[in-house]
Amino acid sequence: MASLKEVKERIKSVSSTQQITKAMKMVAAAKLRRAQDRIIQLRPYSEKLAALLANVSSGNTEEGMNTYAQEREVNKVLIVPVTSDRGLCGAFNSNIVKACRNLINSNELAGKHIEVLPIGKKAFDSFKKREYPVINQFWGVFGDLTFDTVKEAAEYAMQAYADGTYDKVYLVYNEFKNVATQIVRTEQFLPIVELEREENTTTNIDYIYEPSKDFIVEELIPKSLKIQFYKAVLESNASEHGARMTAMGKATDNAAELLKELKLTYNRTRQAAITKEILEIVGGAEALAAQG
Structure with a gap:
């Protein structure tokens, strides 16, 4: 059985850890509210823009009108994993790394040249240790975290695809559902995925472009792609704070349970020590009485 001093030090250590995890949970909750507001406000705009983008791209067959929708033979692939800069958020980061491995090892990408554009320090540290550029x-x-900082990464991926450096670009990120649930998404960023048409739909859609087709291609499509990229990063940011809040909440609860056990152990150890001292005193008194 551990000594009273050891148990007391353990109680002090666990109590200190519990205070830290509780504070981290409160900080994550405050950050989550702001991040959640940002993604909720962006989602309707992003989803509508994505549908418009897919329609415009699929409806254009003229040369030069679908630079970002051109299907090519896939030889080089860029994967963009979105993680956090810090840990202590459960399986949030490891799920993204695992999803990237599954994508790389899939039949679709078998034998392809893979490069990684990490977003977040954890993704950078993880893939820096591997054989991928x-x-x-x-x-x-x-x-x-602003649109201006994120769009630089989006522009790099878009320009590299347009130049033919990569034939496909994938985004791998956590989609925020609620505080306790984050869904890992693997989405094809480029080329633009056309909307699936219903089986009974055979009529071609005529589009009216204002002010012109050139303006739509040069302005709307690139901006729409940057918005989709930014949305993925915001989803991941909100998911990170939700995952950390959940992880720190569980850690705080586990610390409370451990403290109960340690305090019970302390009381038992203390009682055993007192009982032992009493027995020693009684035994000593009886020995003296026997000598007298």
Whole structure:
């Protein structure tokens, strides 16, 4: 049985850890509210824009009208994993790394040249240790999370695809559902995925472009792609705070349970020590009485 001093030190250590995890939970809850508001406000705009983008891209067959929707033979692939800069958020980061491995090892990408553009320090650190080439300019966007900082990474991926450097670009990120649930998404960012048409739909859709087709291609499509990229990063940011809040909440509860056990152990150890001292005193008294 551990000594009273050891148990007391353990209680002090666990209590200190519980205070830290409780504070981290409160900080994560405060950050989550702001991050959740941002993604909820962006989602309707992003979803409508994504549908419009897919319609415009699929409806254009003229040369030069679908630069970002051109299907090519896939030889080089860029994967963009979105993680956090910090840990202590459960399986949030490891789920993204696992999803990337599954994608790389899939039949679709077997034998292809893979490069990684990590967003978040954890993704950068993880893939830097592996054999895949890593583009390291953009992993620190969470230090100043704005549309302007994120769009630089999106522009890099878009320009590299347009130049033919990559034939496909994938986004791998956590979609925020609620505080306790984050859904890992693996989405094809480029080329633009056409909307699935219903089986009974055979009529071709005629589009009216204002002010012109050239304007739509040069302005709307690139901006729409950047918005989709930014949405993925915001989803991941909200998911991170939700995952950390849940993880720290569980850690705080586990610490409370451990404290109960330690305090019970302390009381039992203390009682055993007192009982032992009493027995020693009684035994000593009886020995003296026998001598007298």
